[in-house]
Amino acid sequence: MVFPIQLPHDAPFTPDQRAWLSDFLTQILAPGSHVPAPSGPAVPVTVLYASQTGTAEGLAKKLIKSLKKGNFAPELQDMATYDRSRLAHEKNLLIITSTYGDGEPPDSAADLHAWLMSDAAPRLESLSYSVLALGDTSYPDFCKCGIEFDTRLESLAAVRLYPRVDVDVDPDAPYSQWSAGVIAALCPTNSTAAPRSEPAESEETGYSKSNPFPAAVLENRNLNGPGDKQTHQIALSLADSDLAYQVGDALGVYPLNPANVVDEIIANLPFKASEVPAPDGSEVSLRHALIHHYDIGSLNKSIIQKWQAKSGSPFLRSLVAADDKKAYDDFCWGRDLIDLVIDHPADFNDAEEFVSILKKLQPRLYSIASSPRAHPGEVHLCVGIVRYQTFGRQRGGICSTFLADRLASAQPPRVYVHSNNAFRLPTDPATDVIMVGPGTGIAPFRAFLEDRKTTAALGRNWLFFGNPHRASDFLYQQELESFQADGTLARLDLAWSRDQKEKLYVQHLMLQSGAELWAWLQQGAAFYVCGDASRMAKDVDQALLQIASEHGKLSPDEAAAFISQLKKDKRYQRDVY
Ligand SMILES: Cc1cc2nc3c(=O)[nH]c(=O)nc-3n(C[C@H](O)[C@H](O)[C@H](O)COP(=O)(O)OP(=O)(O)OC[C@H]3O[C@@H](n4cnc5c(N)ncnc54)[C@H](O)[C@@H]3O)c2cc1C
Ligand SMILES: NC(=O)c1ccc[n+]([C@@H]2O[C@H](COP(=O)([O-])OP(=O)(O)OC[C@H]3O[C@@H](n4cnc5c(N)ncnc54)[C@H](OP(=O)(O)O)[C@@H]3O)[C@@H](O)[C@H]2O)c1
Ligand SMILES: Cc1cc2nc3c(=O)[nH]c(=O)nc-3n(C[C@H](O)[C@H](O)[C@H](O)COP(=O)(O)O)c2cc1C
The missing domain is CATH 3.40.50.80 (Nucleotide-binding domain of ferredoxin-NADP reductase (FNR) module)
Structure with a gap:
């Protein structure tokens, strides 16, 4: 899949350069394309990552693969084991980091982060760098760790070779933009950018996050006895998928939204339901789009701002005008899209305009609860089912209730393996x-x-x-x-x-x-x-x-x-x- 490359607005280019470069970067990212190669000696690049659950690590490895196709000498480094005395001698440093906890660095970044923020950090005049910050806008401190690395390196006199890109959950398009941008920035302007003759990486084959596997359900059983909690053991078949996993990995699951809530939303919209574009560009019915493709779950500041612009609700107007984080959080807590639809009607022109303000429905991760050695061809999950009642409405977590309640009637859950090298058994089996x-x-x-x-x-x-x-x-x-x-x-x-x-x-x-x-x-x-x-x-x-x-x-x-x-x-x- 190729995403059109949008350069950040503060990228230092004239409009003509911007248009040319966007086009060029889009083309070189196409399957079968080549990475531009600076001429002369190979350009050293260190890709330094910090990952809690494997996403940043996966992207870092992907970037190393791309760099190897050009005239670069790339080196992959995990922040956990990175020798910080190297920092002052690095030439080109590409940082990919997530943010965890309440705006904290991932565990593996904690030490380097603390040292870099302290007075002990050296001046870094000879360092060129760029940061890809992974995060999720549903957390108040969006991408905080990546932002801190970026601003601190700048204050230590390092040179930002490409603007930081902040990723809201789904890294595909922003990663493409950032990696193409840094690669272009690493190519000296007088280089011939000659493509190498080696074969380009073939397009991803097999099942993956972008091509999830429909897994047959072998078992779906509540592990709790009578009481408040409901935790399901879910066994899925990986037969004929070629998907392999290690203990410590997670499984990504694409949920479907509950049809009854979708129908209630549609019944309360002021326009006639029609075909709408799905996030992949295909045209589908509004009902299909709301069940399969768009997030109708929890609210956030961004959707409230967009909703308010279309709604005459005095309450929303004052909420947006106050722009108070706690007020937003208090309003969002325990509410979903259906509450906006019913309590704060908005005047959308049509279904297309309505879905344009919704975020893409995201897969959820579940720590894998089985060893492939003990259950070949299967993967097991242990899923806590989220149910609660707020504002007079019985509600459920989208994915956990999909797995608990809606599997029988729906098609098989679509899954992929999310590898996590940061959670592995000791290599020496004699270790306690x-x-x-x-x-x-x-x-x-x-x-x-x-x-x-x-x-x-x-x-x-x-x-x-x-x-x-x-x-x-x-x-x-x-x-x-x-x-x-x-x-x-x-x-x-x-x-x-x-x-x-x-x-x-x-x-x-x-x-x-x-x-x-x-x-x-x-x-x-x-x-x-x-x-x-x-x-x-x-x-x-x-x-x-x-x-x-x-x-x-x-x-x-x-x-x-x-x-x-x-x-x-x-x-x-x-x-x-
Ligand atoms: C690496 C990783 C591994 C994971 N492993 C597991 C695992 O093994 N097992 C597991 O069960 N989960 C696991 N999770 C969590 C899982 O991914 C989902 O977040 C979880 O199942 C909830 O998703 P959902 O779609 O059901 O709920 P969502 O639709 O995402 O809803 C959750 C939201 O509902 C709201 N909410 C929930 N309860 C209440 C309440 N009482 N009052 C008001 N609002 C409320 C909150 O806003 C909450 O954020 C893991 C997550 C990660 C990142
Ligand atoms: N951040 C998140 O989104 C998040 C985190 C965890 C779980 N969940 C979701 O919530 C659902 C149920 O979660 P779960 O089954 O994992 O159970 P849980 O809610 O984590 O509770 C498991 C046990 O931990 C106890 N506990 C509560 N506070 C604790 C603390 N500070 N230190 C140590 N133990 C503590 C609980 O006791 P008491 O309840 O009696 O206090 C309970 O006995 C799942 O859907 C899961 O995905 C979401
Ligand atoms: C428990 C938890 C806490 C998180 N806290 C934040 C946060 O404070 N700010 C943010 O922007 N993203 C936060 N995220 C989102 C992660 O940064 C995001 O999912 C990222 O893609 C994970 O990358 P990784 O797999 O490389 O660790 C959090 C995710 C989890 C599961």
């Missing part, structure tokens, strides 16, 4: 493993345990799991107990948060066994966390610091350095969401 995964955080650890069992890995395994009630929420109880019985699990610590008066969480159990946990770490164990990012993962991190300080007799600074070294050594990995 400590896993902390409450709630759906159990998913990758079921896969780890299956893998460690089928490979007869010698290292010990210790799992911390938690959920509200033992009676109803002990996910994979039989499997975990049999892992205990056959010795795969050396220890299983269970935190039932609501089975007693005081909350009991996984980190409380870690602290209770702090001496032993410290001993495991001292013997080389790797430490993994999966599940809720906003509270649990932070509290577990604090508990780990406390254990290092109490049982390792480390000062706060030494404990922090110990944790940071664990991350660098890839012995502390997190898959949190």
